[in-house]
Amino acid sequence: MEYIEVLGAYGGKGCGKNTTCFRIAQNIVIDAGNIIAPLKENAAAIEHIFLTHCHLDHVIDIAFLIDAFYAIKTKPLNIYGLKDTIASLKEHILNWKIWPDFSELDLLDKSDKSIMFYEINYADKFDIGGIQIEPFATCHTVASCGYKITKNAQATMITSDTGVCESLLEEIKNTKNLKNLVIECSFPSKFKKLALDSMHLTPALLEEELGKLDKIDFNIFINHLKPFYESEIISEIKGIDILHNAVVLEDGSKIEY
Ligand SMILES: [Zn+2]
Numbered sequence: 001m002e003y004i005e006v007l008g009a010y011g012g013k014g015c016g017k018n019t020t021c022f023r024i025a026q027n028i029v030i031d032a033g034n035i036i037a038p039l040k041e042n043a044a045a046i047e048h049i050f051l052t053h054c055h056l057d058h059v060i061d062i063a064f065l066i067d068a069f070y071a072i073k074t075k076p077l078n079i080y081g082l083k084d085t086i087a088s089l090k091e092h093i094l095n096w097k098i099w100p101d102f103s104e105l106d107l108l109d110k111s112d113k114s115i116m117f118y119e120i121n122y123a124d125k126f127d128i129g130g131i132q133i134e135p136f137a138t139c140h141t142v143a144s145c146g147y148k149i150t151k152n153a154q155a156t157m158i159t160s161d162t163g164v165c166e167s168l169l170e171e172i173k174n175t176k177n178l179k180n181l182v183i184e185c186s187f188p189s190k191f192k193k194l195a196l197d198s199m200h201l202t203p204a205l206l207e208e209e210l211g212k213l214d215k216i217d218f219n220i221f222i223n224h225l226k227p228f229y230e231s232e233i234i235s236e237i238k239g240i241d242i243l244h245n246a247v248v249l250e251d252g253s254k255i256e257y
């Protein structure tokens with residue numbers, strides 16, 4: 001794939017919109033907010049899921065993906081996340097109460113487990129099929145990371161959920177080959193307090209944060225809008241100079257590597 005496919009662009013469900021998921025290769029997704037519905041039977045090809053954090057809008061389709069294809073899988077579904085992310089997933093969702101813990105279930109006729117969990121650290125670097133995937137820290141209410149995806153020597157940063165975050169700005173500054181920045185904008189600016197409390201961004205906060213950079217020589221893509229405020233957030237974004245050329249992502253959008 002010469003592009004990243006946005007399977008779910010939003011920070012909530014509603015108005016026909018779906019939650020966060022980026023397909024970065026035929027078999028790799030960042031977050032699992034929406035896999036089954038857009039990919040249908042092709043969802044069986046997903047082998048690697050890199051999670052940014054444990055919130056429901058980013059993990060929900062793990063449960064349905066493994067359930068749908070369990071009987072035909074010959075290899076484990078590999079799930080990568082920070083230690084806290086994996087622990088929360090196992091404690092609160094794949095806990096045999098809300099859903100079975102597939103990491104304890106063997107694949108049919110195999111000794112491999114159907115899900116393998118991998119705890120990752122910020123310094124890790126993965127290379128899968130010629131794509132480099134590197135986690136970096138973001139600032140959210142739970143342990144969270146974004147991912148730097150490098151292909152053809154150019155980088156795309158998917159920041160995932162974040163509030164005001166100094167280390168993220170440093171990461172952007174230090175990424176000399178940055179081509180695309182995907183950054184969130186969850187609420188309209190009138191909800192500044194809610195955004196600060198829940199560690200998200202608004203158009204005004206995003207303007208303030210990106211304004212701290214010396215230069216912006218990369219494409220800006222905005223995601224994770226709360227669907228019911230989409231038009232309000234978009235009209236605010238259109239009025240902000242620094243975001244003038246930003247693209248607001250929708251389900252099905254594509255980001256060229
Ligand atoms: Zn979210």
Ligand SMILES: [Zn+2]
Pocket residue numbers: 053055140161
């Ligand atoms: Zn979140």
